[in-house]
Amino acid sequence: MIRSMTGFASASGTQDSWSWSWELRAVNGKGLDLRLRVPDWIEGLEVALRKQMTADVTRGNITCNLRISSTETASKQQVNTAHVDALLDALHEIETRAMDAGVSLAPSRASEILTMRGVLE
Known part of the structure; x- marks a missing residue:
């Protein structure tokens, strides 16, 4: 060890x-x-x-x-807009609950959302 x-x-x-x-x-x-x-x-x-x-x-x-x-070219990948909409709704809910509890969250970045499962196909 x-x-x-x-x-x-x-x-x-x-x-x-x-x-x-x-x-x-x-x-x-x-x-x-x-x-x-x-x-x-x-x-x-x-x-x-x-x-x-x-x-x-x-x-x-x-x-x-x-x-x-x-390593695939970006032209082969497409954004799953339905999944992005669901993620944005979930993020909005989390941010709302955090604000109600007095918790300050860092803003979300598009680059973080792109790395989430199911966003790019």
């Missing part, structure tokens, strides 16, 4: 019509502080990564990023 570490690693590749890139940065720390950034549309990935990293690493400040993009 790794108890402490400082380092950097990256890896990238392609699979079918997708390209991916991993980046891992770690510095020493008294406790374990994990910052994971993975695509939202891969359900369960963040939970699985956090579980595995917590089992293998006991201390350090660790940032792990995964970027995935389609």
Whole structure:
């Protein structure tokens, strides 16, 4: 088991019509502080990564990023407008409830919505 570490690693590749890139940065720390950034549309990935990293690493400040993009041309992809409408309705409901509870949320960005499952076909 790794108890402490400082380092950097990256890896990238392609699979079918997708390209991916991993980046891992770690510095020493008294406790374990994990910052994971993975695509939202891969359900369960963040939970699985956090579980595995917590089992293998006991201390350090660790940032792990995964970027995935389609290598298909944008002309082949189309926006599922019905799904986008449903997502926007859900986002509006969340924002309304948050405001009613006195919670301030950061505004949603189109780039975040495009990465959600079912938006691009």
